[in-house]
Amino acid sequence: MSDYRVSHLAALEAEAIYIxxxxxxxxxxxxxLFSGGKDSLVMxxxxxxxxxxxxxxxxxxxxxxGQNFDEVIAFRDERVAATGVQLLVASVxxxxxxxxxxxxxxxxxxxxxxxxxxxxxEKYQFDALFGGARRDEEKARAKExxxxxxxxxxxxxxxxxxxxxxxxxxxxxxxxxxxxVFPLSNWTELDVWRYxxxxxxxxxxxxxxxxxxxxxxxxxxxxxxRFIRPKDGEPVFTExxxxxxxxxxxLTAGVRSDATTVDQIIAEIAATRITERGATRGDDKTxxxxxxxxxxxxxx
Amino acid sequence: MxxxxxxxxxxxxxxxxxxxxxxxxxxxxxxxxxxxxxxxDTKTLFEDQWNAVEAVSAGRGDEYTDLAxxxxxxxxxxxxxxxxxxxxxxxxxxxxxFIIADTPGHIQYTRNMVTGASTADLALILVDAxxxxxxxxxxxxxxxxxxxxxxxxxxxxxxxxxxxDEEIFKRIEKExxxxxxxxxxxxxxxxxxxxxxxxxxxxxxxxxxxxxxxSLLHHLEKVHIASDRNLVDVRFPVQQVIRPHSNxxxxxxxYAGQIASGVMKPGDDVMVLPSGFTSKIAxxxxxxxxxxxxxxxxxVTVRLEDELDVSRGDMLCRPANxxxxxxxxxxxxxxxxxxxxxxxxxxxxxxHTTADARAIVKDVQYQLDVNTLHRxxxxxxxxxxxxxxxxLRTTKPLLCDDYRRNRSTGGFIIIxxxxxxxxxxxxxx
Numbered sequence: 001m002s003d004y005r006v007s008h009l010a011a012l013e014a015e016a017i018y019i020x021x022x023x024x025x026x027x028x029x030x031x032x033l034f035s036g037g038k039d040s041l042v043m044x045x046x047x048x049x050x051x052x053x054x055x056x057x058x059x060x061x062x063x064x065x066g067q068n069f070d071e072v073i074a075f076r077d078e079r080v081a082a083t084g085v086q087l088l089v090a091s092v093x094x095x096x097x098x099x100x101x102x103x104x105x106x107x108x109x110x111x112x113x114x115x116x117x118x119x120x121x122e123k124y125q126f127d128a129l130f131g132g133a134r135r136d137e138e139k140a141r142a143k144e145x146x147x148x149x150x151x152x153x154x155x156x157x158x159x160x161x162x163x164x165x166x167x168x169x170x171x172x173x174x175x176x177x178x179x180x181v182f183p184l185s186n187w188t189e190l191d192v193w194r195y196x197x198x199x200x201x202x203x204x205x206x207x208x209x210x211x212x213x214x215x216x217x218x219x220x221x222x223x224x225x226r227f228i229r230p231k232d233g234e235p236v237f238t239e240x241x242x243x244x245x246x247x248x249x250x251l252t253a254g255v256r257s258d259a260t261t262v263d264q265i266i267a268e269i270a271a272t273r274i275t276e277r278g279a280t281r282g283d284d285k286t287x288x289x290x291x292x293x294x295x296x297x298x299x300x
Numbered sequence: 301m302x303x304x305x306x307x308x309x310x311x312x313x314x315x316x317x318x319x320x321x322x323x324x325x326x327x328x329x330x331x332x333x334x335x336x337x338x339x340x341d342t343k344t345l346f347e348d349q350w351n352a353v354e355a356v357s358a359g360r361g362d363e364y365t366d367l368a369x370x371x372x373x374x375x376x377x378x379x380x381x382x383x384x385x386x387x388x389x390x391x392x393x394x395x396x397x398f399i400i401a402d403t404p405g406h407i408q409y410t411r412n413m414v415t416g417a418s419t420a421d422l423a424l425i426l427v428d429a430x431x432x433x434x435x436x437x438x439x440x441x442x443x444x445x446x447x448x449x450x451x452x453x454x455x456x457x458x459x460x461x462x463x464x465d466e467e468i469f470k471r472i473e474k475e476x477x478x479x480x481x482x483x484x485x486x487x488x489x490x491x492x493x494x495x496x497x498x499x500x501x502x503x504x505x506x507x508x509x510x511x512x513x514x515s516l517l518h519h520l521e522k523v524h525i526a527s528d529r530n531l532v533d534v535r536f537p538v539q540q541v542i543r544p545h546s547n548x549x550x551x552x553x554x555y556a557g558q559i560a561s562g563v564m565k566p567g568d569d570v571m572v573l574p575s576g577f578t579s580k581i582a583x584x585x586x587x588x589x590x591x592x593x594x595x596x597x598x599x600v601t602v603r604l605e606d607e608l609d610v611s612r613g614d615m616l617c618r619p620a621n622x623x624x625x626x627x628x629x630x631x632x633x634x635x636x637x638x639x640x641x642x643x644x645x646x647x648x649x650x651x652h653t654t655a656d657a658r659a660i661v662k663d664v665q666y667q668l669d670v671n672t673l674h675r676x677x678x679x680x681x682x683x684x685x686x687x688x689x690x691x692l693r694t695t696k697p698l699l700c701d702d703y704r705r706n707r708s709t710g711g712f713i714i715i716x717x718x719x720x721x722x723x724x725x726x727x728x729x
Contacts, residue, residue: 004563004595005526008318008397017599018539018558025540025612025654049587050599053552054544135388142387161385162722163411163636165418167558168651168713172720186399188390 009195013046016183018167019146020050020130023181024057026171027128030181031121034060034087035068036076037246038203039132039184042192044083045201046183047130059086061124063117065109066093067227067249075204090120108251114298118154121178128171128179136188140292147171148180154298156180189244190269197262207265209242209257220253244269316392319525322401322420322449324413324440329426330457334495335389335402338517341502344391386416395521405436410670410685411636413440414725417447418711421525426455429462429492432472438479439670445483446632446687446727448707450528452480453489455516459508460494466510482673484704487523491516529596533701534562534570535623535709536616537653542601554585554601555610560653560708562618563595564602571619572610573699578619579606596708613655615699615709623699623709629659629692630729632668635682637716637723642682642690648723652698652712659714663691682724689729703727 006014023030032047034040047056062076080087092109095101100119101112121129135142145161147169162170171179184192196203212223214237215230221241222228227249230236241254242265259265323331339345389400401416403409417423423444427437437454444452454476462468469492480488491500492511499505502517514522542554564570568581582603584591594600602616610616617623635642646661666675667688682688703710714724 003526004529004531005317006595006597008316011318011597014558014597014599021539021556021599022654050556051542052587052601053549054542054546136390139387142389143385158385163415163713163725164722165415165713165725166707166711167419168711170651170713170715170720170722172649172715174720186388186390188392188397190392191397 009191009198012187012191013049013195015167015186016046017050019169019181019183020047022169023128023130023171023179024051027179029124029126030058030128030130031088031124031126032056032058032060032085032130033117033132034062034076034080035246036062036072036079036204037132038196038201038207039134039192041079041201041203042195043130043132043183044079044085045199048083056083056085059088061088061090061120061126061129063090063113063120064092065113065248066091067109069204069206069225069243069246069249071206072204072246079202088120088124090116092116095119108248110248110251111297111299114154118298121154122176125175126178127173128181130181130183132184133182134184134187134189134192135182140295144182144185144295146182146185148182149173150178150180150298152176154178156295156298158292158296190266193262193266193269197266203262204246206243206246208260209240210260211238212241212254213237214239214241214254217253221256222253225249316394317396317525318399319396319422319520319523320399320401320420321422321424321520322403322413322416322444323424323426324403324405324416324443329405329428330495331402331405331426334426334455334457334493334501335400337495337498337501338400339389339391341498342391342393342517386412393517393521398520405440407436407439407670408685410439410443410687411634411725413443414447414634414636417444417449418707418725420444420447420449421528422451422453422520422523423449424453424455426457427472427476429456429458429465429468429472433475433479435671437476441476441480441485442483442670442673445480445485448484448704450525451487451489451523452485453491453516453519455495456490456492457495459492459499460497464492464499464505464507466508469508469511489513489519489523491519530561530706530708531563531595532561533621533623533706534564534568534616534618535560535653535701535706536562536564536602537655537699537709538610538612538614538616539654540612541610552603553607554603555616556599556601557654558599559594559596561596561706562621563593564600564616565593566590569619570604570616571622572608573615573617573622574625574697575609575614577606577608579604579608581605613653615653617699623701623706625697625699627694627697628662629694629698629700629726631690631692631712631726632687632729633682633690633714633724633726634687635684635724637721638684640716640723641684642714642724644680647717649715649717650692650694650712650726651715652700653709655696655698657698658695658717659692661690662693665689665691690726692726698728700728702729704729 095116145164214221242257243254259268387402403412403416425440473490493500500515538555539557542556566581571578582605584594585601650659666677667679701709710728712726716723
């Protein structure tokens, strides 16, 4: 390092750590949204590094649709125990039972996560919520600030965003308002995987290729599990697949892959020509502005 | 670019450098096409993105696949066919990872341009070879020099539409160079390109044998940015005090922050400002272990040999090289608020490094016309997108340097205390 050069991963890490520390130092009640997916695991890793040797000074929260991969939930709990951080679970199933939200006819619970998230934020009076979203994921996100202001209703107004200059982030809010904070804004999918490889961040097994029983729905391969049941006459076959994203198990598809190590995944991703969400997420295909619309409602 | 691209499979190499660049431009100078071309030729554009854009373009009856659809992410932008906000785009080559801050060029979006330029290592300005320099090109160059973007590239675009004529290129180059001599532009490169046809974007064009310089991408990959950081003046704004309160680390007290400038080493004498107490650096720590030296932009935790009272907003520096400590601040301010102007005697909150303060506007000296650089000294307020020189009096001393010398300790933001919105950006002069 004597020539004072800094690799791009080191620069991204330094930026993310700076962001974690800014929030911890200036906001009253931050929380890290944590699902056990790879981006949130990288976030947890960065949060640990930001405050070491002190513990992470805020809890983590999972908005649990009740439709998660079992391996991911087990992994989530294992990481939480190892880190010693407090885990809060905001349950979508519970919210359905209480009548806060209604399950859509198609059974997908992605969109109804939003009221559950907002209710939990209000209950615990969180004023800053860390999310793992990246600007390369989707074009509405490409326009979102690192510190993204949400009003009393949790809504994002893309036309009325706070200008964000230098590294001077404005996290000031009135009671009831929030800032969503995205420390990985400038990372790409490849950066996340390189960082996972570089730092030895552990991941749940669903990210690695294995022979899985699948059904093909509209060109997307869904592994058969307790949420994805083959319909009458629908052919079930075995494919070696892995998951690029791990969202709601009812609408997250896998990709054909032979990659069983992080290095092999990096090689595959560097060669792939389809975006992460485009390949695997049924929820973003709804319309040209699907994500923008959901974010306006208060989505992650 | 009417053909779907053929997608290659090579991966960028490890340990690349990061370069942030800002582009500014209007609807028809070809900026979106250029960005599309860079993403397309570096194989960053994904098949599903390409297909989506192609489908929308075809549905609208566009003659070409409209690459602006890739960057214009918001519904209202697509509906109006304009870019409203800063969009961030990413691509990588084996040499570098690039972050593009893509901003709209029209004067009503001056604040977005200022935002994009604030973090840029390089500014990319486009002109249409048929039109030559226009008011907007001059304004972009001025804003980039105001924000001290260290490198500037002028792309003379649409060379294919002027028959790849060297004379036209030379004339624009000369005019731009003569304009920028009046500004502070430390490094300027001028490249003749056709974003649509790909001339001189990724590789040197055979259509312009008279041009001996690098292609745009080659220049972006090679331009020397390591020396742009200030490695001389040690400035370490303290973000937070790390105190674990655990049995293992009972006496641990570390100062967390991101190094703004300078090189710090264990054993160095340091002074804490504003208190003025001195000590030595005991260690510079990260979660991966201690460092023998630390420099920008690393985030570290510094421990001192003596127990001092240090808190967020304080700054570590060298006893013989200190920032200014002042409550009277002279600054160029870009006003960003559409609801209320900056007013004489107005009171605001400001955020400068990790410090918060309040400030009152003592004087609005002049407003600068960003097109003509004419100074209007009669004004008493600055409206949205106006830039002017302002005198502020702060409630507590700022630990600052001239922006010209230090982009980290020379910039601040202005916040309206009634609703917490960021309403202005200041550059200390």
